[in-house]
Amino acid sequence: MSLRKTSLLLGLLLATVPAWAQIGQRFPSEKRVVNDPVTGTPLTFLTTQPRGDSKIYPSHPQWTADGQWLVFRSARVKGEAIAVNEASGEMVQVTEGGYEGMLNLAQSGGNRLYFLRKAPEAKAMQAIEVDLDRVFTDSKAGAMKPAASYQRVIGTLPAELEAVGDNALDADGQWFYFRIQGKAYAGARLPAGTKVEPPFGPRGMGAGPHAIGKINVQTGEIRHVVSVPFQIGHIQSNSWNPGELVFSWETGGKSPQRTWTVKGDGSGLRLLYPEAPYEWVTHEAFIGKDEVALAIMGHRAIPGVVDPSRPAATGVEGANPGQDAAWGDAGTREKPTGLAIVNLRTREMNLVGQTPSGSGLWHVHGSPDGRFAVGDDFSRSLYLIDRKTREMLLLTTGHKTTARDHPHPTFSPDGRKIQIQSAMLAADGRGMNICIVPVPKAWLERQP
Known part of the structure; x- marks a missing residue:
């Protein structure tokens, strides 16, 4: 082949390589403040374009350790994570090669990101650490190096574990926990005589056994934490207290016993909140060293009672789940419902607020x-609660009911603002953007 043809072929090949493929790619600010049309709350949209944005799940940290960046999922670069600087609005691609499931931000010891991704070995997964500080520095300087300079393979999880992307980073950053769905592996480590649970509910989910494992971030050592006879979901760690986990019995809806807690060494397995058969418990999240918030739902009509305030299923993905009659009678307001906070030490549960009608x-x-405290409802409205006075305040109603998902509110570490994902700006009514909602100044100035 002639030199000219070789040069042309090389040029064509380079032209087909996406310019956005490399970690550290920068995107211009889209930051904009929009007042909520009903409440007047100034909403700071950190992204405004229809690029498939969604926030990290509310059970996990959203801000980097220095409090300057928020990491989120986006289709700006398919399958990769993006960080946005809250002050400037500038965005940076912070992964290269994809990730599976949850994104985990360290809360001390520098800005670092952890996740799982598929390994070259069949059915195996790798645990990955990203040095975000180096990514941000080199990206700003326009001096990016190959991805391996920023992304470190902590270790490869054996295929027999069938590890998935439900994971969490310990508070001290030493252990990275992950879900194991390999039934042979999990079952072999159940206590003798344990009854393995069958599927529960109309979605055919919830069957076990599953397990939790962990990998040491520094050494790559892998250890078993605990096996349980049901399907595990939403593994999360206490960001203030190392070695403490909360996870759920995942059925896709009402669970027999939704919330569980265990120590990082596998000891102390117990129910977090022992629920009654008529209760529909969901969406638990650590909110402090000693506390976990959860929702006791009041979203379903009482059998035989016509109540137009109850939102029905719409057929839109993620719209109003749990309306299927096959779930039984759980989730009605015949019994107490609302935003509950469980103290991990005393085991006491406290209901701090509930909407007067609608889904709750x-x-x-x-x-x-x-x-x-804060919560969203099926209308995509966001409510702030003063835990001392029990006063509730509607913060925003602008998130469209047709949105692809719910707002998923998460407080900032300083307790002065709340991050949500909002479809307010979406032309199609479904796409979401990353948005910051302030706690009103008058509330912040109240005596604690």
Whole structure:
């Protein structure tokens, strides 16, 4: 082949390589403040374009350790994660090669990101650490190096584990926990005589056994934590107290016993909140060293009672789940419902608020200082609660009911603002953007 043909072929090949493929790619600011049309709350949209944005799940940290960046999922670069600087609005691609499931941000010891991704070995997974500080520095300087300079393979999880992307980073950053769905592996480590649970509910989910494992971030050592006879979901760690986990019995809806807690060494397995058969418990999240918030749903009509305030299923993905009659009678307001906060030490549960009608609060969170709680509902409205006075305040109603998902509120570490994902700006009514909602100044100035 002639030199000219070789050069042309090389040029064509280079032209087909996406310019956005490399970690550290930068995107211009889209930051914009929009007042909520009903409440007037100033909403700071950190992204405004229809690029398939969604926030990290509310059970996990959203901000980097230095509090300057928020990491989120986006289709700006298919299958990769993006970080946005809250002050400037500038965005940076922070992964290369994809990720599976949850994104985990370290809360101390520098800005670092952890996740799982598929390994070259069949059915195996790798645990990955990203040095975000180096990514941000080199990206700003326009001096990016190959991805391996920023992304470190902590270790490869054996295929027999069938590890999935449901995972969490310990508070001290030493252990990275992950879900194991390999039934042979999990079952072999169940206590003798344990009854393995069958599927529960109309979605045919919930069957076990599953397990939790962990990998040491520094050494790559892999250890078993605990096996249980049901399907595990939503593994999360206490960001203030190392070696403490919460996870769920995942059925896709009402569970026999939704919330569980266990120590990082596998000891102390117990129910977090022992629920009654008529209760529909969901969306638990650590909100402080000693507390977990969860929703006790009041979203379903009482059998035989016509109640137009109850939102029906719409057929839109993620719209109003749990309306299927096959779930039984759980989730009605014949019994107490609302945003509940469980103390991990005393085991006491406290209901701090509930909407007077409609679905009730659905995804819930709280400020680490114990002053405020927050929740969304099926209308995609966001409510702030003063835990001391029990006063509730509607913060925003602008998130469209047709949105692809719920707002999923998460408080910032300083308790002064809340991150949500919002479809307010979506032309199609479904696409979401990353949005910051302030706690009103008058509330912040109240005596704790």
